[in-house]
Amino acid sequence: MRSSDDQAQGLAPPAFDVLAPRQQTVPFVYASPHSGDYYPPAFIAEANLGPLALRRSEDSFVDELFASAPRHGAPLLRAIYPRVYLDPNREPYELDPGMFADSLPDYVNTNSARVSVGLGTVARVVANGANIYRRKLLFAEARQRIERIYVPYHGALKRLLADTEAAFGCAVLVDCHSMPSTGGPMDRDSGRPRGDLVLGDRFGTSCAPVIVDLAERVLLELGYRVTRNDPYAGGFVTQHYGRPGNGVHTLQIEINRSLYMDEKRIQPTPGMAKLSRDLDTLIGALAAVDVGRLIPAKLAAQ
Numbered sequence: 001m002r003s004s005d006d007q008a009q010g011l012a013p014p015a016f017d018v019l020a021p022r023q024q025t026v027p028f029v030y031a032s033p034h035s036g037d038y039y040p041p042a043f044i045a046e047a048n049l050g051p052l053a054l055r056r057s058e059d060s061f062v063d064e065l066f067a068s069a070p071r072h073g074a075p076l077l078r079a080i081y082p083r084v085y086l087d088p089n090r091e092p093y094e095l096d097p098g099m100f101a102d103s104l105p106d107y108v109n110t111n112s113a114r115v116s117v118g119l120g121t122v123a124r125v126v127a128n129g130a131n132i133y134r135r136k137l138l139f140a141e142a143r144q145r146i147e148r149i150y151v152p153y154h155g156a157l158k159r160l161l162a163d164t165e166a167a168f169g170c171a172v173l174v175d176c177h178s179m180p181s182t183g184g185p186m187d188r189d190s191g192r193p194r195g196d197l198v199l200g201d202r203f204g205t206s207c208a209p210v211i212v213d214l215a216e217r218v219l220l221e222l223g224y225r226v227t228r229n230d231p232y233a234g235g236f237v238t239q240h241y242g243r244p245g246n247g248v249h250t251l252q253i254e255i256n257r258s259l260y261m262d263e264k265r266i267q268p269t270p271g272m273a274k275l276s277r278d279l280d281t282l283i284g285a286l287a288a289v290d291v292g293r294l295i296p297a298k299l300a301a302q
Contacts, residue, residue: 206242
C-alpha cells in the first residue's frame with residue numbers, strides 16, 4: 001500500500017502505467033484495473049475504515065501475477081489508484097445519489113444494479129457492505145476523480161486496443177481480476193466457497209470461443225478448477241470493449257485469492273510463485289493462437 005512518499009513530495013502519481021514489450025508481437029492487451037494500491041492520504045484520513053479494511057476490496061498483486069505479459073509480446077496496463085477510490089470497471093458516471101450532499105447531473109446513471117449495492121464508479125461501500133466515508137461527498141469530488149483517473153485510464157486502454165487492432169487486424173483484451181475465496185454478503189453465491197478461476201465472456205458475447213476454450217483447457221491441464229461466467233460473467237470493461245464481430249475480443253479472468261495470498265493480512269503466500277508460473281504458461285499459450293481465427297470473415301475479406 002502506497003500513500004505517503006509521493007504525497008510528501010507534492011507528487012500525486014498518474015492514473016496508470018503500462019509495462020510495454022520491446023516490440024508488440026501478439027494481438028493481446030492485458031489490463032489490471034483493480035490492483036492499484038496508491039491511497040491518497042486525504043482519502044485515508046477521511047475514511048470510515050482502516051487501511052486494511054479498505055484494501056480488502058483490492059485485487060492485490062494481480063498486476064504482479066500477469067507481469068510476464070510483456071515477455072510474450074503484449075502490453076500490460078495497470079491502474080495505480082484502488083477501486084475503493086475510483087473504479088475503472090464501471091461506466092464513467094455510475095453513482096449512488098445517497099452518498100452525495102448535492103444533487104447529481106441528469107447524465108449520471110443512478111439506477112444500475114451496481115449503484116444499488118453501493119459499488120459505483122466512486123463506491124459507497126467496500127465488498128462486505130461497510131461504509132467507506134464518514135461524510136457525504138460533493139459531486140465535484142467525484143467528477144475530479146473521474147476526470148483525473150477514469151478518463152486517462154480508459155484513454156490509454158482505447159489507444160492500446162486501437163494500436164493493436166491496426167497492427168494485427170484484431171485485438172484481444174484480457175481483463176485481470178481476483179476474487180475472495182468465498183462469496184461475500186452482497187454476492188449471489190454468498191457464503192459459498194469458490195473455484196480457482198472464473199473465465200467471463202458475457203455468456204459468449206464478448207470473446208471468440210477459440211480464446212475462451214484454450215484458456216479453459218490450459219488451466220484445467222494445470223490442475224485448476226475452472227468455471228465460466230459463474231459467479232462473474234464480466235463487468236463494464238468486458239461488455240463495453242468486447243466486440244468479436246468487429247475483431248475486438250475481451251475475456252475477464254477472476255483468480256481465487258486463496259491461491260496466492262493471505263486474504264486477512266493481504267500478503268503473498270508461497271502459492272504466488274507457482275500461480276505466476278502457471279499464468280505465464282497461459283499467457284504463452286494464448287500468444288500462440290492463430291490470429292486469422294480472431295479476425296471476422298467480413299473484415300478478413302476487405
